[in-house]
Amino acid sequence: MTKKIGISLPDDLHAWIVGEIEDGRADSVSGLIADALEALRGQDALEQLVSGMEEEIGELGPEERADVDAWMEEAGRAAEEARRRRESRERESSRRPGEAA
Template sequence: MTTKIAVSLPDDLVEQARAAVAEGRAASVSAYVAEALREKGEREPLGDFFEEFDKEFGAPTAEERARVDDILRRLGWKTD
């Protein structure tokens, strides 16, 4: 089942979605947005996991965070 809705998005995000379609990275703008929402929904429970992990084992040190940020940057992920 699919439901059609209307949303307002910043121009830069619309252009990002359209570029993904033009480059063949998404079938449509709707598919691009749906995937982004799906990924966000999957990350939120992961955040809960890390919160519990930190409670049990302690938060990572600044050095550990820097190392992970470096790895993620090299993989092309934003870390901000």
């Protein structure tokens, strides 16, 4: 289920989104914003997990913090790859039978 809403964006951010769509890296403004918010929500969940761990076991040292940062970076890459695969599937399914790519 989706909810249609209206948002305001700075001109430069809107121009960047339009460029992403024109270059084929995003299917729509709504899709790009939804993907970005999903990634942000995932990052927030990971940060909350780390905070909870720190409450239980104490503050993480530099090595542990570096591991967490690496996990967050990897999670971001995985989310981006998943978004690209989903968009590719959506583009494929929206084509008519026999239509060329």
